[in-house]
Each structure stands twice: as structure tokens, then as C-alpha cells.
Amino acid sequence: MTSPVVVSPDAPDLEEIRKCVHCGICLPQCPTYRVLGEEMDSPRGRIYLMRAAAEGRIGLTETFARHFDLCLGCRACETACPSGVRFGSLLEATRAQLRRHGPPPRRRLLDRFVYAVFPEPGRMGAALGLLRLYRRSGLQRLVRSTRALRLFPRLAAMEGLLGDVPRPVSLPELHPARGRRRGRVGLLTGCVQRHLFPHVNRDTARLLTLAGWDVVVPRAQGCCGALELHAGRIDDFRARARRLVATFADVDWVVTNAAGCGSAMKEYGHWVGEARGLALRTRDVTELLADAPLPLGRLELTVTYHDPCHLAHGQRVRQEPRQLLRRIPGLRLVELAESDFCCGSAGVYNILEPGIARELLELKMTRIAETGATVVATGNPGCLMQIAGGARARGLDVAVVHPVELLARAADAYSG
Ligand code: SF4
Ligand code: SF4
Numbered sequence: 001m002t003s004p005v006v007v008s009p010d011a012p013d014l015e016e017i018r019k020c021v022h023c024g025i026c027l028p029q030c031p032t033y034r035v036l037g038e039e040m041d042s043p044r045g046r047i048y049l050m051r052a053a054a055e056g057r058i059g060l061t062e063t064f065a066r067h068f069d070l071c072l073g074c075r076a077c078e079t080a081c082p083s084g085v086r087f088g089s090l091l092e093a094t095r096a097q098l099r100r101h102g103p104p105p106r107r108r109l110l111d112r113f114v115y116a117v118f119p120e121p122g123r124m125g126a127a128l129g130l131l132r133l134y135r136r137s138g139l140q141r142l143v144r145s146t147r148a149l150r151l152f153p154r155l156a157a158m159e160g161l162l163g164d165v166p167r168p169v170s171l172p173e174l175h176p177a178r179g180r181r182r183g184r185v186g187l188l189t190g191c192v193q194r195h196l197f198p199h200v201n202r203d204t205a206r207l208l209t210l211a212g213w214d215v216v217v218p219r220a221q222g223c224c225g226a227l228e229l230h231a232g233r234i235d236d237f238r239a240r241a242r243r244l245v246a247t248f249a250d251v252d253w254v255v256t257n258a259a260g261c262g263s264a265m266k267e268y269g270h271w272v273g274e275a276r277g278l279a280l281r282t283r284d285v286t287e288l289l290a291d292a293p294l295p296l297g298r299l300e301l302t303v304t305y306h307d308p309c310h311l312a313h314g315q316r317v318r319q320e321p322r323q324l325l326r327r328i329p330g331l332r333l334v335e336l337a338e339s340d341f342c343c344g345s346a347g348v349y350n351i352l353e354p355g356i357a358r359e360l361l362e363l364k365m366t367r368i369a370e371t372g373a374t375v376v377a378t379g380n381p382g383c384l385m386q387i388a389g390g391a392r393a394r395g396l397d398v399a400v401v402h403p404v405e406l407l408a409r410a411a412d413a414y415s416g
Pocket of ligand 1: 042
């Protein structure tokens with residue numbers, strides 16, 4: 001018997017790895033396998049690599065690391081797997097091992113920038129302020145006309161994602177319930193959501209109050225740590241989880257409207273014992289609104305719905321957003337083929353691996369165009385930006401919105 005080569009904390013659980021029976025049922029659902037056609041870029045191949053490393057048969061080499069860089073962490077393989085392999089936590093543990101023992105990240109500078117800025121609301125706000133200036137000063141038009149960005153594909157990917165950068169909005173800390181009071185919820189405003197989609201947070205708070213919840217929006221709240229968890233930066237992730245436990249100590253539920261944040265928070269218990277209670281009290285906004293009476297007026301729209309990976313596969317929330325959209329009088333919901341197939345956004349994957357992300361986005365945009373819908377609804381800021389960028393690039397005339405935006409618009413249209 002060989003002994004494990006990797007025996008540090010947070011190593012992938014060998015028992016979990018051994019649950020894989022190599023049946024291959026997950027392969028057609030895996031976006032990287034679909035694009036690259038390589039066994040080692042499939043869930044089964046990656047699990048084989050994890051097991052070989054854990055049993056000391058291979059080392060954590062550059063080649064090993066590359067197969068895990070390429071994984072989107074979309075967890076479509078978990079949904080497909082009849083043996084119940086929890087691929088997401090195996091992946092996070094493998095990335096944690098790579099950070100501790102593996103080769104240095106290939107994209108060290110970009111890596112440092114992403115993790116220094118994205119999870120820090122203050123720095124993110126300052127960076128977006130500069131971007132606003134870049135757009136409004138005409139510099140963006142100039143840079144695009146020179147095509148110089150073609151030389152820097154990752155920078156070009158980041159630039160292509162940029163739509164309008166709204167002005168910062170500060171929400172009141174307390175939004176009192178309307179009508180019959182159900183209790184008190186805390187709203188996680190999210191690092192990207194609060195800066196790029198502040199109206200989604202505003203609409204979320206408003207709908208929750210209409211549903212009878214007092215909504216608390218703590219000013220000092222930090223990041224949930226999702227980006228860090230998915231990158232294997234487990235110590236940073238734990239520190240952020242502990243801070244949020246204190247922030248949301250006195251609410252019945254913590255509500256998120258960003259699938260990636262909700263998915264990471266629901267996993268707190270696996271990584272941080274004292275955050276288990278918070279994980280159990282975390283809900284996506286659509287879960288809390290699903291059974292609430294809401295005053296909804298007519299919207300004559302044809303809408304399709306894209307399932308964010310971390311909502312459909314990570315949280316198993318699929319029906320609630322659809323049910324809510326169907327409750328809007330006049331709204332016609334048309335199903336999107338392969339609606340839970342990744343759009344290529346996957347946190348910062350579209351910046352780090354722009355080639356594969358673009359291929360996945362092309363597939364998604366083709367599917368969207370087939371529906372004939374004029375609106376795409378999806379509940380994650382990364383998907384919102386990625387699909388809106390895809391629509392701009394194709395010249396496809398569709399609005400890309402969070403489901404709560406449609407519900408809030410319908411509430412505005414309600415006349416009693
Ligand atoms: S998480 Fe997604 S990309 Fe990674 S192996 Fe699973 S299905 Fe493939
Ligand atoms: S479906 Fe599950 S058991 Fe089958 S190969 Fe994929 S991960 Fe392994």
C-alpha cells in the first residue's frame with residue numbers, strides 16, 4: 001500500500017475520491033470536456049489525478065496544476081453523478097494543496113491583483129471609479145480603435161465585460177417590513193453586486209419588505225470569501241466566514257442574490273465549524289420569496305432563464321426563480337436549452353482563461369438566440385456580465401437582468 005504524499009490540512013478526502021466508480025456519466029455534462037475533449041479535463045480524469053496524488057503515485061506538477069486551473073468549478077458533474085461524489089469540495093481541497101505544495105501560480109501578477117481588489121469593497125469601488133473615468137473620457141473608444149488589447153487577451157477579456165459602471169448607491173441599514181411581519185433578514189450586498197448592480201440589492205430589499213421581512217443591510221459587512229474558496233485560499237476564506245458570523249448574528253435568515261456567494265456560504269459548515277449555523281440560515285432571495293404573497297402587475301415580456309451554476313448545481317435551486325417569474329401576469333417564460341450549462345463566467349475564469357470562456361459563451365448565446373426571448377433572467381452578477389457582454393458582441397437585442405429586477409418592475413406595475 002502506498003502512503004499519501006500530501007498530508008497537510010485541507011487535503012482532499014480520500015474516501016470521497018474513492019466514491020467515484022469511473023462510470024463516465026458526468027463527462028457529457030462537463031464544459032471543459034465538451035470543449036477540450038481530454039479525459040484529464042473531465043471530472044473523472046481530474047478525480048483520477050487527485051487519487052494518484054493522494055496515494056503518492058504522482059506529484060503536484062505544472063501539468064497536474066493546469067488540469068485544475070482549467071476546471072470551471074461549475075459542479076455540473078455533481079448534479080450528474082449517481083454516486084454522489086462531492087466534486088466541488090474535492091476541487092477546493094486540491095487547489096488548497098496546490099497553493100501549499102504545488103508550482104507557483106502561472107499568472108502571479110493577475111492573481112495578486114484579482115485577490116487584492118475583488119473581495120475588498122473599498123478597493124473594488126476605487127478600481128471601478130477609474131473604469132468609469134476610462135469609459136467617460138473617451139479613452140475606451142480610443143483603446144478599442146487601436147486594437148492594441150488583442151496583444152493582452154486577459155486584459156481584453158476584462159475590458160469586454162464592462163458595461164455601464166453605475167455610481168455607488170448606499171442602502172439604508174434598515175428597511176422595515178410592510179404588512180404582516182414575518183421576521184428579520186440580513187442582506188449580503190456582495191462585492192461585485194454592490195458596485196456593478198446596486199439596483200439588484202435595492203430591488204431585493206424592497207421585495208423582501210413587501211413579503212413581510214425587516215431587512216437589515218449592515219454597512220460594515222465584508223466579502224463572503226467565495227472567490228478565495230474557489231481558488232483554494234482556504235485560510236483567507238475562513239477569516240471572512242468568521243467575520244460574517246459576527247455581522248449576521250441577530251437575523252433569522254441571511255439573504256444573497258448572487259449565486260456564487262450563496263453557494264460558498266452554504267458550504268461554510270464544511271470548512272469552518274463555528275459558521276455552520278450561518279450556513280444553515282443562508283437562503284437565495286428566490287427561496288425566501290417563493291411562497292410569499294407579492295403584489296405583481298402585468299409585464300408583457302418574453303423571458304428566458306439561465307441557471308447560474310452555483311444556484312442550480314451548487315445550491316440545487318432551480319424551480320424557485322422560474323415559479324416566481326411565472327407568477328408575473330403577462331410574462332411568457334420560454335425554456336432555454338441546456339440552461340444549466342456554464343456560460344463561461346465562473347467567478348474570474350473568464351478573465352483568467354478567456355479562450356475557453358469565449359467558446360462556452362458562444363454556445364450559450366446561440367441557445368439564447370434560439371429562444372426568441374427579448375429578456376434573459378439570471379441570478380448571478382458574473383453570469384449577468386458575461387451574457388450581457390456576449391449579447392453586445394453579437395449585436396443580439398436582449399436585456400440581461402436579475403429575476404428580482406423583473407419582480408420589482410411587476411410590483412411597480414401593480415395597481416391593486
Ligand atoms: S466542475 Fe465543471 S468543469 Fe470542473 S470537472 Fe466538474 S463539470 Fe467539469
Ligand atoms: S459520474 Fe460520478 S462516479 Fe461516474 S465518473 Fe463521474 S464522478 Fe465518477
